[in-house]
Amino acid sequence: MTSHPEYAKEAAQYAYNDMYKTDSPVYNLEPWLYQKEKSYCxxxxxxxxxxxxxxAALKRFITGxxxxxxxxxxxDFSSGYSPADIYKVTE
Structure with a gap:
């Protein structure tokens, strides 16, 4: 996210420290968006x-x-916050 690099850093730290190390979510394709217990990529x-x-960086889905x-x-990102391609695996 080139326009807000601080958000990208905060999101990465949260994903690793809070979600991965602390919550250890189970891989599951359930539609309940704001529940962290079951997640997918x-x-x-x-x-x-x-x-x-x-x-503010994301669109909110009312029902979840x-x-x-x-x-x-x-x-799914709000206008002005869209992520950008920084690394590419293929051309």
Whole structure:
């Protein structure tokens, strides 16, 4: 997130220290977005920003019944906070 690098750092620290080391979420594709106990890759990224950095960076889903799809994750960020490609595996 080039426009707000502090949020990217805070989200990464939260993901590692709080979610990974402390919560140890179970991998599961459940639609309850704001529950950390059961998670999956793209939801993990969303929640790291939601709980660890800034709510303003993300779109809020009122009911919390929502899947964060990997190919759509960039659209779940609010305007002005979109993540940018910094590293690429392929061209």
């Amino acid at each position: 793209s939801k993990y990224v969303y929640l790291a920003y939601w709980f660890g950095a800034a709510h 019944f929502h899947y964060i799809m990997p190919h759509h994750l960039i659209y």
